[in-house]
Amino acid sequence: MGEDDNSQRRQGHPLLRGGGAGATTKAGRRYTHGFSASQMLALAAVCGALAPSLQPPDDDDDDDDNDKGSAVRDFLMASAADPPVPDEVADLMARMCLREALALVRAVLWLLGTRLGTLALCGARCVSWRRWMWFWWPSVVTFAEMDVERREDALRRWSRVTALPPLRMFFLIAKVFCLYVFYSWIDESSENPHWRAIGYSPPTDEAPAEDDPGAATKRPLDDGVVETINLTDASLPASLAKKGLTVTDDTARNVCRVECDVAIVGSGSGGGVAAAVLAGAGHKVVVIEKGNYFTWRDYTSVEGPSMNQLYESGGFVSTMNGSGLLLAGSTVGGGTAVNWSACIKTPDHVRKEWAAEHGLPLFVGAEYAAVMDKVFDRLGVTSGCKEEGLQNKVLRKGCENLGYKVDSVARNSSEGHFCGSCGYGCRTGDKRGTDTTWLVDAVDRGAVILTGCKAEKLLLERRRDGGGVRDKRCVGVVAKSTNPAITKTVEVRAKVTVSAGGSLLTPVLLQRSGLTNPHIGKNLHLHPIALAWGYFPEDAAPDLAGMKAYEGGIITSLHKVGDADAAQHRAILETPLMGVAATGTQMPWVSGRDMKERMLRFGRTVHIFSLVRDRGSGTVHGERRIAYRLDAEDRENMREGLRRALRVLVAAGAAEVGTHRSDGQRLRCGAGMTDEALEEFLDGVSVVRGPQSKSETWGLFCSAHHMGSCRMGTTAGDGAVDARGESWEAEGLYVCDGSVLPTAVGVNPMITIQSVAYCLSNGIAKSLSGKAN
Numbered sequence: 001m002g003e004d005d006n007s008q009r010r011q012g013h014p015l016l017r018g019g020g021a022g023a024t025t026k027a028g029r030r031y032t033h034g035f036s037a038s039q040m041l042a043l044a045a046v047c048g049a050l051a052p053s054l055q056p057p058d059d060d061d062d063d064d065d066n067d068k069g070s071a072v073r074d075f076l077m078a079s080a081a082d083p084p085v086p087d088e089v090a091d092l093m094a095r096m097c098l099r100e101a102l103a104l105v106r107a108v109l110w111l112l113g114t115r116l117g118t119l120a121l122c123g124a125r126c127v128s129w130r131r132w133m134w135f136w137w138p139s140v141v142t143f144a145e146m147d148v149e150r151r152e153d154a155l156r157r158w159s160r161v162t163a164l165p166p167l168r169m170f171f172l173i174a175k176v177f178c179l180y181v182f183y184s185w186i187d188e189s190s191e192n193p194h195w196r197a198i199g200y201s202p203p204t205d206e207a208p209a210e211d212d213p214g215a216a217t218k219r220p221l222d223d224g225v226v227e228t229i230n231l232t233d234a235s236l237p238a239s240l241a242k243k244g245l246t247v248t249d250d251t252a253r254n255v256c257r258v259e260c261d262v263a264i265v266g267s268g269s270g271g272g273v274a275a276a277v278l279a280g281a282g283h284k285v286v287v288i289e290k291g292n293y294f295t296w297r298d299y300t301s302v303e304g305p306s307m308n309q310l311y312e313s314g315g316f317v318s319t320m321n322g323s324g325l326l327l328a329g330s331t332v333g334g335g336t337a338v339n340w341s342a343c344i345k346t347p348d349h350v351r352k353e354w355a356a357e358h359g360l361p362l363f364v365g366a367e368y369a370a371v372m373d374k375v376f377d378r379l380g381v382t383s384g385c386k387e388e389g390l391q392n393k394v395l396r397k398g399c400e401n402l403g404y405k406v407d408s409v410a411r412n413s414s415e416g417h418f419c420g421s422c423g424y425g426c427r428t429g430d431k432r433g434t435d436t437t438w439l440v441d442a443v444d445r446g447a448v449i450l451t452g453c454k455a456e457k458l459l460l461e462r463r464r465d466g467g468g469v470r471d472k473r474c475v476g477v478v479a480k481s482t483n484p485a486i487t488k489t490v491e492v493r494a495k496v497t498v499s500a501g502g503s504l505l506t507p508v509l510l511q512r513s514g515l516t517n518p519h520i521g522k523n524l525h526l527h528p529i530a531l532a533w534g535y536f537p538e539d540a541a542p543d544l545a546g547m548k549a550y551e552g553g554i555i556t557s558l559h560k561v562g563d564a565d566a567a568q569h570r571a572i573l574e575t576p577l578m579g580v581a582a583t584g585t586q587m588p589w590v591s592g593r594d595m596k597e598r599m600l601r602f603g604r605t606v607h608i609f610s611l612v613r614d615r616g617s618g619t620v621h622g623e624r625r626i627a628y629r630l631d632a633e634d635r636e637n638m639r640e641g642l643r644r645a646l647r648v649l650v651a652a653g654a655a656e657v658g659t660h661r662s663d664g665q666r667l668r669c670g671a672g673m674t675d676e677a678l679e680e681f682l683d684g685v686s687v688v689r690g691p692q693s694k695s696e697t698w699g700l701f702c703s704a705h706h707m708g709s710c711r712m713g714t715t716a717g718d719g720a721v722d723a724r725g726e727s728w729e730a731e732g733l734y735v736c737d738g739s740v741l742p743t744a745v746g747v748n749p750m751i752t753i754q755s756v757a758y759c760l761s762n763g764i765a766k767s768l769s770g771k772a773n
Helices: 037-050 058-062 066-077 085-096 099-112 115-126 148-160 165-184 236-241 269-280 303-310 348-358 366-379 390-402 438-444 506-512 580-586 592-599 632-651 675-683 750-772
Strands: 127-132 135-140 225-227 246-250 255-265 285-288 324-326 448-451 453-462 472-481 489-499 529-535 557-561 571-574 605-611 618-622 625-628 656-659 666-668 701-703 733-735
Touching: 037 085, 037 099, 037 148, 037 165, 037 592, 085 099, 085 165, 099 115, 099 165, 115 127, 115 135, 115 148, 148 165, 165 303, 165 580, 236 246, 236 255, 255 269, 255 472, 255 750, 269 285, 269 438, 269 489, 269 750, 285 438, 285 453, 285 489, 303 580, 324 625, 366 750, 390 557, 390 605, 390 632, 438 448, 453 489, 453 506, 489 506, 489 750, 506 618, 529 632, 557 632, 571 632, 580 592, 605 632, 632 656, 632 675, 666 675
Parallel strands: 225 448, 255 285, 255 489, 285 448, 324 701, 489 733
Antiparallel strands: 127 135, 246 255, 453 472, 472 489, 529 605, 529 656, 529 701, 557 571, 571 605, 618 625, 656 666
8 A cells, every 4th residue: 555545444343354363463472283392393494495585586676666676575585484474374274174184284294393204204305415524424304404495395296296195185284374374464454564565455445534423333233133252151141132032041051042933043045035034924033143243344355364254164174185175154144245246047957957857846936936036136136247357357358359258247236346355245335145135134024143153953852743754853953152251052942943054064963963864965066166367467458457356346257168059058267256365375386486476476367267067076074074076077077167268368368377286287378379389288288186186286176156965855865855945854944055956056056045045935934824823
């Protein structure tokens, strides 16, 4: 931010600016990671090799922008071995790694802290020869004592090694956590010292007037929200009672018991819509949400704390083999608070497939089509975009230059919405998630939202009449506050319970509660994506000058890969939000210098992803225990989409393009590049397997769309719930989220999930009314 700039950084909520739990600031930081001194020496040495101190070029003094030149020199000379990065990395690993991954990290670091262990893992790289009199003797040093070039060489070997998969996994974990911290760490002013050098400038706000009335403005959900983060054991029962709930404080059992008609777990696309519909039908609704409540004034767009507060496990959820990185919202509004605004209706061929092949006539009926229109209307969906950002301009320009069709993407925002950081919460309040639409409707009709409260298990009882297929009855939910000051268990008793925690967590809740239907956790679909990138210098084209890749609407254009006349497509091309730290962790690492040089081009590096409607599937075995495989057809479709994305980037005028394959696959473009050279490069593009593959090269896929892990079926042998969303095992237990979808949708699923939730919750309301009669 320049000195003559009258705008300032928004303060926002303390939890979102790094001033609260999970913060990465200097002041008063106490680390509890438990790594030993020798392990920390080894970890610092690893960090210092991944992001080493480099000698700046001699001509840096001639930089036209002295301030920028100084920032670049400081960035190149900075090392991730410098405090506080290693301790922050260790702390983040201790909090976010699965126990097996953390055990691997600790074991490798312990070995690297010894000479023998370093010799075993690094070979001759840790051996030097020393002369004594007229003899030369080999000397073995620890990893921390090796020079940085040898440490980098060892890391490259671990990245390529096929005989010892754990070493490659260690490399991946170390690289992800180190570079994430290096680029997301912030000081007391919520600033990172490297952002200016790499061309990133966080959004700013105009300085508010001293008498700004907005400071005291009531939040949309204040009439119904109970935030346990601000409560204690003593104040919790009274706070719930003030919202009109029947509350019993059972001090003997240390339980706070709540009575209602409907208990809903989760507040995203499924839970938010269900809450509105059921509260609107006159039922007392309690929504249980694990995350905290933030509004547009709270959001800061600061990547580290925003990821920590708004995403499941801070965004560090992966498949168990490390091949896939999964993003899921974990705040009031769920994924709708952090998604990228794309609003696409369920494709006709998918609806017909679900009706014909899965016996679900709901999807081809007039009711479902009308509900999709109703969802569009409630979200205020617009079809146009007044101005596109750099990434979408590149996608559109490249497609048009090649004669490919480009579709505009409808969004739940105004046509002038230019926010490029909605993935960290929409700072303008323009994007309309469930937290500003359906949940507001629910609260207006008497619903209560209990935040910072995690559902632990369902309350199931045996039916005295045997129950036929359903021999159990669900009578509520047991939950625990995430606030350590609250030790009471919250027991929400309800006539009907709705699980809407999403495809990664709903099956966990059902399994943890003792349900055994074989489809619970199975048939997980993820819409896996592969990323292509293109670098566009400032002088690449006049129509792209002065723009930054992180500015503007995140998804405003879309291209379908495949036969234009076919109902189905092989892949779709869209553009992502790529934060600074996310870019550092996902870009391939081949050397410390190469990575820093890539990051210096961050602001002008455009990403396009290839997304497929996956035929392969995965299994949710438990919380953050997700197994998934891409089948051969999925992999080939992703590859075709990736090749198309690279063609589009080249056609739009990229100076260089590449993929995220571990070997740093890239191609320099420009006037001297021939068609033959481009085709040869594209022939070598592949969607490689994850870090546990037997190939020297590997890659990761990403996913933000999760579906099908408790799918609907016409019988208990076909699905976990019936066509009305009710569990085949427990009466009164319903699922209303993306997990009920029979297969992947093939497009951004928000509208599909909300439409399904609306239909299912309408059925639940009718069922409750029938029981009342």
